[in-house]
Amino acid sequence: MSQRLAILGGARAVPEGTVKPWPPIDDTDRQMVMASLEGTTHTFGPNCREFETEFAQWNGNAYCATTNSGTAALHMCVVACDCGPGDQVIVPSYSWSSTVTCVLHHNAIPVFVDTDFDTMNMDVDKIEQAITPKTKAIIAGHMHGLAVDMDRVMDIANRHGLKVIEDACQAHGATFGGRKVGTMGHCAAFSLNQNKCLCGGEGGMFVTDDEDMMFKARQLWSFGETRTPAETRDYHAYALGWMYRNNDLSAAFGRAQLTRLDQYLEEQKANALRLSECLQGVPNLILPIEPEGHGHNWYNYTIRFDMEALGHSHDAVDFRDKLVKTLRAEGVETGVWQSYMLPRMTVFQAKNGYGYGCPWTCPHATEVDYAPENFPVADRHAGWHTGMTTPLRSPNGPEVAELTAAGIRKVMENVEQLDEVDWEAQK
Numbered sequence: 106m107s108q109r110l111a112i113l114g115g116a117r118a119v120p121e122g123t124v125k126p127w128p129p130i131d132d133t134d135r136q137m138v139m140a141s142l143e144g145t146t147h148t149f150g151p152n153c154r155e156f157e158t159e160f161a162q163w164n165g166n167a168y169c170a171t172t173n174s175g176t177a178a179l180h181m182c183v184v185a186c187d188c189g190p191g192d193q194v195i196v197p198s199y200s201w202s203s204t205v206t207c208v209l210h211h212n213a214i215p216v217f218v219d220t221d222f223d224t225m226n227m228d229v230d231k232i233e234q235a236i237t238p239k240t241k242a243i244i245a246g247h248m249h250g251l252a253v254d255m256d257r258v259m260d261i262a263n264r265h266g267l268k269v270i271e272d273a274c275q276a277h278g279a280t281f282g283g284r285k286v287g288t289m290g291h292c293a294a295f296s297l298n299q300n301k302c303l304c305g306g307e308g309g310m311f312v313t314d315d316e317d318m319m320f321k322a323r324q325l326w327s328f329g330e331t332r333t334p335a336e337t338r339d340y341h342a343y344a345l346g347w348m349y350r351n352n353d354l355s356a357a358f359g360r361a362q363l364t365r366l367d368q369y370l371e372e373q374k375a376n377a378l379r380l381s382e383c384l385q386g387v388p389n390l391i392l393p394i395e396p397e398g399h400g401h402n403w404y405n406y407t408i409r410f411d412m413e414a415l416g417h418s419h420d421a422v423d424f425r426d427k428l429v430k431t432l433r434a435e436g437v438e439t440g441v442w443q444s445y446m447l448p449r450m451t452v453f454q455a456k457n458g459y460g461y462g463c464p465w466t467c468p469h470a471t472e473v474d475y476a477p478e479n480f481p482v483a484d485r486h487a488g489w490h491t492g493m494t495t496p497l498r499s500p501n502g503p504e505v506a507e508l509t510a511a512g513i514r515k516v517m518e519n520v521e522q523l524d525e526v527d528w529e530a531q532k
Contacts, residue, residue, distance in 0.1 A: 108515050110522045112434035112531070118512030119436025124505055127498040128304045128369075134361040141357035149334040150353030156360045157310075160295075163363060164277075165288045166312040168319040170326055171356055175274040175296025177326070177349035178309035179207035182292045183242070184325045185311075185318035186268035188213040191469025192241040194270075197227040198483035199446050200246045204272050206452070212464040213241070216473055217448050220483040223394055225249060225407060225490075228482070229257045233265075239471055242268040247276035247286050249492065250302070250404030251395065255281045255289040270294070274309070277302040278370045280400030287312050292322070297359050300494060302373070302404055303366050305359030308351050326350060369499050370402055376497040376506045377403035383510030387517050389414045391489075405442065407492035408513070415520065421488040427523055428516065429491045430531060435512035439493040446483035448475045 109115030141152050153171050161169035172178045188194055190212040196205045198217040208215045216235050221228040225248045232243065243262055245253040255271075262269045269290035273279070276286045277295060287293035292315070295301075297308035311322050323333055329346025332338045384392055391409040395401040410425055417424040425441070432439050452458055453475045456465040464470060477484060495501070496509045 108519060110431060110434070110516065110519055110526075111436070112431050112526055113522060117434070117436040118515050119438075119505075119508045121436065123436065123508060124438050124496050125500050127495050128299070128362060129365075129500045133364060134358060137357040137361040138354060141353050144353065147353050149350045150356070152353045152356035152360055153351050154335060156351070156356040156363070159360060159363055160310055161312065163366070164285055164295075164312060166293075167314040168312065168316065170311045170319070170323055171351040171359075172309040172311060172326065172349045173351055174307060174349075175294055175298065175301075175309040176203040176207060177347070178294035178296070178311040179203055179244075179270070179272060179274075180210045180347070181311045181322035181325050181349065182244075182270040182294050183207050183211050183213065185292050185313065185315075185322040186242045186270060187321075188241045188268075190464065190467050191239060191471070193237060193239040193471075193473070194241060195232060195235050195243045196447075197244070197246045197248070198448055198480040199225065199443065199486055200248060200272065201274070201443060202447065202450065203274075204244060204246050205447050208244070209452075209458045209464060212467060214239070214464060214470055214473055215453070216240070217475065217480060219480045220446075220486055222482050222486060224251055224253075224396065225393070225486060226251060226253045229254050229261075232258070232261050236261075236265055236267075237471070240265070240267060242270055244270045244272055245290060246272040247279055249393070249407050250276050250279050250402035251393075252276065252279050252281035252286050252399055255284075255286075259289060268292075274298075275301065275404040276402055277366065277404075278400075279402040279404075282398050283400075288314075291315060292318050297355070302369060302402055303359065304362050305351075305355045308355045308359060365499075372499045372502070373403045373497050374401070376501065376503055377401070377406055379503040380406060380497065380506040380510055383507055384408075384513060387510075387514050389520070390513070390517055403497055405492040405494050406497055407442075407490050409486065409489040410491075412489055421485075425488060425491065427526070427528065428520075431516050431523060431526070432491070432512060435515060437493070437509055437512040437516075438495050439491045441490065442492045444487060446477070446480055446487045448480050449477050449484070449487075 271293035297305035
C-alpha cells in the first residue's frame with residue numbers, strides 16, 4: 106500500500122526521540138571516571154595499565170598497549186612488522202583512510218586489493234596476484250565487524266613469508282572459526298572511538314602475542330624510548346618515535362564500558378537479526394550477510410541499494426544520496442560512512458604524501474598503479490551503500506530495529522515518490 110513519504114509531508118516511520126544515543130552511561134562509568142579525575146595522574150596512569158591487562162584478558166592476547174587512537178595502533182602494527190621505506194603492504198581498497206595511511210606513516214607503499222562485494226571485505230582471491238618481491242605484510246581489515254577469512258589470509262602469508270596485521274578497529278568480539286579477531290594475525294589494532302562497540306571517547310589498543318613486536322610497537326608509542334612510562338625512563342630516543350599513549354581519564358571510561366561489552370555485543374546481534382528478519386523481501390535492497398564460520402559483531406549494519414534494478418547505475422551516487430536523505434526524513438538513522446573507495450582519494454592519486462612525491466619516489470620504492478578502474482567492486486560498493494550503528498546499539502532494543510525496518514521498507518516500496526521531491530530545496 107502506498108504511503109506518503111515524510112520528505113513530502115507524510116508521517117515519520119520512526120517517531121522523533123525513539124533512538125537513544127550511544128553509549129549508555131551508568132554509575133560504573135561515573136564512579137570510575139570521577140575517581141580518575143580526582144586522582145593524581147592524568148597522563149598514562151593506573152587506569153591505562155589496568156585497561157591493558159583487562160583488554161588483553163578479554164580478547165585473549167599476551168600483550169596489549171593502549172593508545173590515543175586506532176590510527177596510532179595501526180601505525181604501531183606497521184612498525185612492529187618491520188615495514189619501512191619502499192616496502193609494500195597489501196591493503197583493502199575500501200575501508201577507513203587510516204587502514205592505509207598508517208602504511209605511509211612509516212614510508213612504506215600501500216598496494217590495494219579490490220573488495221569482495223558480498224562480505225565488503227578484501228577479496229582474498231586477489232591477494233596473491235598483488236604480492237611482489239617488495240611485499241612485507243598484509244593488512245586484513247574486518248569491515249563493519251565481519252572478519253576476513255583469516256585461515257586463507259594466514260595460509261597465503263605463511264607461504265610467502267609475510268606478516269599479517271588485523272585491522273580490528275570495528276570488530277571487537279567478532280570471530281572467525283570460533284577465534285576472536287586480533288588473535289589470528291601477528292598483531293592487531295582496535296579503536297575506542299565513540300562510534301566503536303567499546304567506547305573510550307577516543308583511544309585504541311595494539312595487541313600481539315610476540316614480545317619482540319610489542320617492544321618495537323612500544324618504542325614508536327613513546328618517543329622512540331626503550332622504557333615505558335611505567336618504568337624508570339632515561340628520556341633517550343633510540344629510534345624514531347611518536348607520542349601515542351592513552352590518558353588515564355579515557356582509560357577509566359573504557360574500563361567501565363568493557364565491563365558491559367559482552368552484553369552490548371549480544372544485544373547488537375539480536376537487534377541486527379531482527380532487522381534482517383524485518384527487511385526480508387524489501388525490493389531493490391541488498392542485505393549484509395554472516396557467512397558460515399563467522400561471528401559478526403554488527404558494528405555497522407550496511408545495506409546496499411541495487412542500482413541496476415533501480416535503473417540508476419549511471420547516477421548511483423546521486424540517487425543513493427537522495428535515498429539516504431529520504432530515509433533520514435523517516436527517522437531512520439543512517440548515513441554514508443565512506444563515500445570514496447581509498448584508491449580514489451587525492452593522497453593516493455597524487456602520490457604525494459610528504460611532498461616531492463614521497464614516499465612513492467623513495468629510491469627504495471617501485472611503481473604501483475592506483476587507477477580506479479582496477480577496483481570496480483570497491484567503487485560500486487562505495488556508491489551503493491548506506492549504514493547504521495546507533496539504532497542497533499544498547500539501550501535500543503528489537504522494537505527500534507522493527508521501526509527502522511519499517512522506515513526502510515516504506516521508502517523502498519515508494520521509490521517513485523522521489524520524483525516529486527524538490528531536491529534543490531533539500532540542499
